[in-house]
Amino acid sequence: MKMDEFSRIKRYFAPLSSTELGSLGLRDDAAILPVNDSSHLVVSSDALVQGVHFRSEDTPYYVARKALRTNLSDLAAMGSQPVAYTLTLIIGREQQNKTCDWLEKFAAGLACDQDEFKISLIGGDSVTSPGPTTISITIFGKPNPSGSIFRSNAKVGDEIFVSGTIGDAALGLGLLKGEITLDTKEHADHLLDRYRLPRPRTALGKALGGVASAAMDVSDGLLQDLGHICAESNVGAVVEWRDIPISESANLLLNENDNVIELILNGGDDYEIVFTASPSSRQKVMEASDRSNTPVTRIGHINSGVSVSVIDGSGRAMELGSKGYRHA
Amino acid sequence: MKMDEFSRIKRYFAPLSSTELGSLGLRDDAAILPVNDSSHLVVSSDALVQGVHFRSEDTPYYVARKALRTNLSDLAAMGSQPVAYTLTLIIGREQQNKTCDWLEKFAAGLACDQDEFKISLIGGDSVTSPGPTTISITIFGKPNPSGSIFRSNAKVGDEIFVSGTIGDAALGLGLLKGEITLDTKEHADHLLDRYRLPRPRTALGKALGGVASAAMDVSDGLLQDLGHICAESNVGAVVEWRDIPISESANLLLNENDNVIELILNGGDDYEIVFTASPSSRQKVMEASDRSNTPVTRIGHINSGVSVSVIDGSGRAMELGSKGYRHA
Incomplete structure (x- = not known):
């Protein structure tokens, strides 16, 4: 049986998530991880798969920026200001024979948006795959000083x-x-x-x-x-x-x-x-x-x-x- | 031209990384992200690709645990105690026709190791791909109270x-x-x-x-x-x-x-x-x-x-x- 993303998360992964650690039941745009008594970090992850979320012919410069920006958008929806991100780059078959050229443009796209959004890379992983290129980013932000914005607080009459x-x-x-x-x-x-x-x-x-x-x-x-x-x-x-x-x-x-x-x-x-x-x-x-x-x-x-x-x-x-x- | 992982990271990604934000030049097992003046979070990412890091015939129960444990090992090498993780699960072609069964065993593996290592899931993403199943985890830990352990501090005579x-x-x-x-x-x-x-x-x-x-x-x-x-x-x-x-x-x-x-x-x-x-x-x-x-x-x-x-x-x-x- 095939299941949609939301059913998968609700059935298999939500039971693994921790309210105490700010998972919000995996039902919001980001988690709000407590780091100590007074500090939290807003954390969100989003992946783009070649052929699903971007097209093979899309230029790596734009693919990189789209990958960062979909993650930045999740933080924006929580009212959070972005700080840093980790990048796990799974380099697919098509890109492996032109890795240098592809990576150069991909990195240039990241650099451009790092400047624009005042964020930096802090870690990640880089592996190769016989399948499509896949970009998995986890992004970190500061909570909104006036309070995070959740999905769950809309009121009748709003x-x-x-x-x-x-x-x-x-x-x-x-x-x-x-x-x-x-x-x-x-x-x-x-x-x-x-x-x-x-x-x-x-x-x-x-x-x-x-x-x-x-x-x-x-x-x-x-x-x-x-x-x-x-x-x-x-x-x-x-x-x-x-x-x-x-x-x-x-x-x-x-x-x-x-x-x-x-x-x-x-x-x-x-x-x-x-x-x-x-x-x-x-x-x-x-x-x-x-x-x-x-x-x-x-x-x-x-x-x-x-x-x-x-x-x-x-x-x-x-x-x-x-x-x-x-x-x- | 093909490049190995370390050359790729050094050439394309290290220049994007921030020392100030604890990236350690992308040359250590984890980053140490400052969250406020007194708190840091240890952050590491590691991905497993089907056919590269695990075999198609490996049971999802063990694949899940291996994915978590390779990340836990990175934190251990920094002297850090694990707290939480995000999971980006890219469900490959082979698994899409048996999603429920596969996910049930995969989630059971995660649950087992969450108990053992006292960690919880706080977020992530779940997408499908025409390629191999790929598991991308970012793990978060507390810094060692006696100081993090880096790769860069070995001394002659040690x-x-x-x-x-x-x-x-x-x-x-x-x-x-x-x-x-x-x-x-x-x-x-x-x-x-x-x-x-x-x-x-x-x-x-x-x-x-x-x-x-x-x-x-x-x-x-x-x-x-x-x-x-x-x-x-x-x-x-x-x-x-x-x-x-x-x-x-x-x-x-x-x-x-x-x-x-x-x-x-x-x-x-x-x-x-x-x-x-x-x-x-x-x-x-x-x-x-x-x-x-x-x-x-x-x-x-x-x-x-x-x-x-x-x-x-x-x-x-x-x-x-x-x-x-x-x-x-």
Whole structure:
């Protein structure tokens, strides 16, 4: 029997995890490991597999940066500031005959993002494999001084916000795969770039400490990830389709093809932050947006339901594909 | 061009590492990450790839334990006590059709060693891959209260010690591969067991804090690993062949086949600790051995040379294969 990632973790690994040591039941973006009475370290791990999370033809410079940035995004969603990381690089068959060239570009990508995010490599492992190249990173951050942001604290009545624009990365991947076409080069480039290089919302995450009630990064798709917040918080959510921030490039595609709606709502790889906050914190949310220079849009609210629904302009629930979330 | 692991790390990754953040130039068994002014966390990562570090037919119960124990061994060599770990499990093609059964046994192996070593899982990632199953673990430990033990502090005149017996795991692998035969089942089982299940020397590592001048775990082979201590400490070493502790089982093979000498000196996977200590600390070394209930044997001394040599009973340097170490 095949199982999805969340079922695997819940069934086999959550029973091995320690609440005392900050595992959060393996149900959040990171662990918060106590180091002594007064200090904690935020710890998150994320792996990219060639052929699954990146394409063989992707340049190692971008693969390295994507690997770092997906990890940085997990810390951002906890409100944590990154400090350091370990890298376990499993060099696959295809790369072994061009190791020097590949590694040089890969290391240059890491160096670039180390500068940008003020982090450093502290350890890891480097092995070869007869299979695909795989990059396994564990990243370390300082907890948010105003308090870490968990998935599990959304309250009925909270407003739901999202950073940036949603759907661009999934559309970029669609373009790369030839499933979608877009004639305007400028817009196509924008979408491709969003797929290729996540922008972890580190500054926004920092600013949301003490402001957001719950947060998660949008890696698997807006509805699925908002569904995780709802499941952990034991609440439901209503999202207004017309309020979801969509880029000009995505809008061009949306005007041509209704199926794009599904990609926007359920596509992954945006690495924006979806978060909730009490209505009384709306001013603070806007200040956090200003302070971090990150656009933030209100897209709905938390209710006492058991699912995430999306409503259209006339208030009717939209019919969506299979990714809809419903908790017990 | 192909490069070995150490060249890859030195050329591409060491320049990305931060001394300030305790990377030790990526040249030791673990990093020592400062968390605040008074606290550090010892961090090490180690990956096992199916077909490279374990065999497809190995049971997941033992694969899990081996993955944890190779990481525990790195901490032991730093004198650190383990606390927690993150697991990134890359489930390969072969395992995907029997995921439940495989994961159940894998998780049971982790649970067993969590109990034994008093550690817990705090996070990780779980993905699938079209290639081999790969286990990437990052482990966290408390620094030794009497001071961490580095590779770089061996001094001319220090004595060299090793825990347990050397060569068993490589001979066990030889038996598994059918390259060696041994008729006595009891002895064959002993060697197979040494290959299958490393015994990280956690208690000895703890006891050696403030006693050993340098240490490393024997994962790549005694001469190669002692060579790393010498390279980092800028010294040479002389090892006396007759003093190397060899199990009764290994001795049986040795009596039949001279080639076994090479396997004992250069084979890997023993996960014993090779360490150095000042001659004035010999009593303390023996106390550490007693306290940790771990046999320790003096096998040679550090000199001002540039290589590791092995001498026979008459004091002559033995001719050995290509793994000999020589630093600039």
